[in-house]
Amino acid sequence: MSFKDHDKLTFIADAARDFSARRISKRDFLKKMSLAGVGFSAFNLGLLGSTRPSRNRSFGIGDAAYAQDADVTKWLKDVSGPFKGTKIRYTSEATPPTVVLDKLKGEFTEATGIEVEIEIVPLEQVLAKATQDVQGQLGSYDLYYLDQSWVATFAQDTVDPIAYYKEKPDLAMPGMDWDDFSKPLVDGLAVYDGHWVGIPFDIPIMVTMYRKDILEKHKIAPPNTVDEFVAAVKMITEAEKANGMYGTGLQAKSGHYSLECDWTQVVWNNGGSIFTKDKKFSGNDEAAVGGLKIYQELLKNAPPESTNSTWDGQFQMMASGQCALVNSWDEFFPGLDADGSKVQGLWECKRPIRGASYRSPGDAGFGEIPNPAHQGGSILGLSKYSKNVDAAWIFMQWACSKDIMTRCTLGGGFAPMRISSFNDPRVKAKEVVGPGTTRHLPIVLETINNDMASEPDMPLWAGFSNNEIPVALGKLLTGQDYGGDAKKCMDDVAAQIDKAVAEAGL
């Protein structure tokens, strides 16, 4: 992007932000837009709103401002002829982009005649359904929604989108612009063994979120390091517990992937890793056990319901005012700012807390990248066993196009995959407190570019991260076993994992 383009976009964004915050009139906004050369075919009613004043207006995805690009519609119509009447299916978790895409899919069907069925189910069921499909090579699902921790497991079951794009030029979407996908996301999420398993679709990433009012009340600066975070959490619990507020809230549900996510982050922050470069489990070494001990300390300063909470429960703790500091998913943020939220505008976010040092990826195993920001991203993969592979491929390109990804962000306020979406004036215009806010996205982009971590890429990881590790952690944290001894717990996990890795011949 040239400086001129950048200035223009910034100017548009600033004007849009001022207008949405009612700092300038509609007349002034129209003047500025005409100066910037923006035609109102795209920037019409939806963004400008009605004449009735309404603060925090929701820029719904159905608004005309977000109508589908005419060129995209034309391409869809041109390319989809042979597939009219086809039905494609996939299953996904109820992540914000999926929920928004589910609403937008009607536009795709209208243009192509291809029906799309998205089964929205809990994450563990997504894994179960995909697992059954690939084991029997059934082709029941045309696309797979794959969490980053499963990418290696399913790498052999999907079509490489880059290769397919070149192989099928007649079906290739113009302006797909693969370089527009954030490189750290592609490396951390989509690529396994040198090829793309799918297209990045969703990127929840851990940032540090804090209640500005509570921290100011207790004269605590937003923490930058793990030590500062722990100290602040303890201080707040001590001061606010009587009012029903704890220092932090955790997603420590036993046996759930959410607990495993929290655990990997504390391990990385304490200089540890999950595997060593010689592919041995290292969650039981000194650094990793030290991280787990910090987590045990944090749990004492979190609502007791934490041990029965996944990310949903953690969000509820934040939204209901039960905690003041959280190192967790950025996707929570728009919900906290939503209309009707009792904490609207009270939470702020910053780049994630850092440990003293991090183990280098070279010293970790299976492509693991220890860093301050655990990412829980996902990709859309094209099934090798699909009976409608080309129809699904058209949908996949459309769903991951610039236009749709940006509109998904506008519909839900979560982080996009594409650099252009982060810079879109419409996205910038929503960097204000209110429903579907994007005010956290500059921090998220910085975090993706500088702090992004990644779990190991190995075929057994889906099992370890959903069973052995979180179950043993649950036993430790709820006092069922190990007598509170973190080392003993991790030694037990190490024995199970090293045995399984050896048996699999990895």
Added chain:
Amino acid sequence: MSSNTASLLPRETASPESKRGWLPSWLSSEHPFPWLFPAAALMVVFGIYPLLYALTLSLYKKNAATRKMVFAPDHNWTKILSDERVWNALFNTFLYTGIALVFQLVLGMLIALLLDSDRKGYGILRAMMTLPLVIPPAVTAMMFLLMLNGSFGVLSRGLIAMGLLPTGFSILGNASTAMAGVLLAEIWQWTPFMVLIMLAGLRSLPKEPFEAAAIDGASGVQAFFRLTLPMMSKVIAIAVLIRGIDLFRAFDYVKVMTDSGPGTATETLTSYAGRIYFGNADFPYASTIALLTLIIVIVVSSAFMKAFKVKL
């Protein structure tokens, strides 16, 4: 036979033949097998085939990395013996089944005795007992998950207010209380089933022995233990058998409310098999655990039927 004689035959004998004139002769009541075919086919497809498939799967060992399966008939069965989680799950399953059965049986009998009356309004009360049964178990589990939430759950709040639990205590998030929390949902939903069975049994009992006992001066308690219970023994045995088999396969409440946790505090055989199947994608081992469950159910229920002389 002359036509005159034929006209003298009773109508019932002549009529069916004339009615099924369009059906082939092998579709008569003398040839029952064709009529059994649809049900038998369904049983083969949905019962026998999956069972044989699971049995076959259990004889293989799966490589988690390559997904290749090699024939190793003793691998999974040996693994089960040394898998501590299987033994823990087995213990939890028996515990869950035992506690739930005792509560459901005792409460079911007590409530049935209370509702066994022809007085006005009791019919409505009996009808209301069926309401919990029509709620899907997953929905019941969600209801109790919310009610037992340590922060805002109405049941937890009530227990905290009574001083029985410390502030914010998470019943389902604590290894020592999670099983009780799950059992609460199970007992709430399925006690009415026991009530209905007991009521049906109570209302079919002859009145004469009770009248004779009353004339002889027997108290209500004596009549219950000397007459009602012995006369209801078969009904109770069947109710225990049906609920026992169902409870041994406990999955819904555990999955929704605790996902087998905390740790493995509420992990049952079926929930462990589910986790191995869907989490680790180790289909052979999961099938082996499922078969173990089946074997235990068959052995225990057969022994029970023999001991209590239950004939189905």
